[in-house]
Amino acid sequence: MSSSTAVPAPPPPLPQPADERRKRRTALIGGSLGNLVEWYDWFVYASFAIYFADSFFPGDNPTTQLMNTAGIFAVGFLMRPVGGWVLGRAADRHGRKSALTLTVTMMSVAALLIAVAPTYGQAGYFGALVLLLARLLQGMSIGGEYAASATYLTEASARNRRGLGSSFQYVSMTCGQLLGLGILITMQHTLTTAQLESWGWRIPFVLGALFAVVVFWIRRRLQETDAFTEQAAEGADAGDDSTRGTLKVLWQHRRQAGLVMALTLGGTVAYYTYTTYLTKYLVGSAGMAKTTATLVSFTALTLFAVLQPFAGMLSDRIGRRPLLITFAVGCTVGTYPIMTALGSASSYWSALGLSLLALVIVTGYTSINAAVKAELFPTRVRALGVALPYAIANALFGGTAEYVALWFKSGGHEKLFFWYVSGCALVSLVTYVLMPDTRDTALSRAEAEADARPDTGASPAPAVEAAHRHAPVPPGRPLP
Known part of the structure; x- marks a missing residue:
């Protein structure tokens, strides 16, 4: 292909039959x-x-x-x-x-x-x-x-x-x-x-x-x-059915497992900070009445839930990394001023506005993290690859976020917790910048073969080979 020839854009998806929808x-x-x-x-x-x-x-x-x-x-x-x-x-x-x-x-x-x-x-x-x-x-x-x-x-x-x-x-x-x-x-x-x-x-x-x-x-x-039905059938035919979902196979994808832990770190700490810990913080630090703080949390979480599908749809159009990076930058830079302002919030509306600002930032992670993690692994170890590193990171950092916050508070250094949250987000930010965007990953052989068709401009052999191995085919560059 000459340099003057434009690469054809992938064809739009065909309408789905009613039974498929x-x-x-x-x-x-x-x-x-x-x-x-x-x-x-x-x-x-x-x-x-x-x-x-x-x-x-x-x-x-x-x-x-x-x-x-x-x-x-x-x-x-x-x-x-x-x-x-x-x-x-x-x-x-x-x-x-x-x-x-x-x-x-x-x-x-x-x-x-x-x-x-x-x-x-x-x-x-x-x-x-x-x-x-x-x-x-x-x-x-x-x-x-x-x-x-x-x-x-x-x-x-x-x-x-x-x-x-x-x-x-x-x-x-x-x-x-x-x-x-x-x-x-x-x-x-x-x-x-x-x-x-x-x-x-x-x-x-x-x-x-x-x-x-x-x-x-x-x-x-x-x-x-x-994807699973296809993998199970091919695994049975090849005689390697017993290797699915084992720690041995997961170890072969330890780099992706490390990515899951690193990209989870900032998101889980921020999520638990602005959801489960928020009410206690408004009561204990801002001096807000329990009923008011509960109402702030309830309203903010309701609007937060509504935001998720819109952010998910946006990632389907522009990719996963832009949302993840926006979250990490916002959390790294914005946690200290937001939490400081929440600590002196005196009314329902001011606390609600600040809480929503924080949760809008966190939405960049929560809305798509499940898809990103699933898109990192091949089918035969996808569930275990998502589950184990996420659960470890969540237990170490998400589950302890409230305890760490109260520990800093009891020691008279409550604002150090804000820097702790920012530091966790910074680690994830580095991960998001270095990792490839996973949006266009082929999760099954059928998807890889669709990529390999001549009218998509893709190269058939690598895509089919990758699908046969059930390895994801991310379009971005690999980590160094």
């Missing part, structure tokens, strides 16, 4: 609703702990009781890498649909265990043991859910809409928090404190178990993704 909508609903229920059950424990703490741990010190329940809450974070490994492996070996069904089953059992757990007065510390077992199941479930839903939503979406499809992971995740918060607010206005502490706290866990049963039925009706 229906299948993708069902996949989106099944993946998203299950994620919503998972995160509802995950967060409702922390929301209602103040009401059931003294039911399991005797004593006259409420702080000690809450610390005991918080310790059991923390165990869930420690189990997330285990769940990511076990269920990520299951998703790569037995299918995304199978793993999605298993995670929601585990969460349903965990919620039911908490709902029926006997109190200290009924069975001594056996009730606390049941609580611990339930939290272990929740941690494993949520560790596997992230990878299974991220992989499924990405693979089940049309190639030119992967950013949009995967954005619903954080839509559903945030809606799960909002659902739990809404139920808490409703019960606070309909039941007395004594009723909540006696039996009312069990209601949200019963609801969580019932929600999970409904989602189980929906997920059983899902179809497996084409």
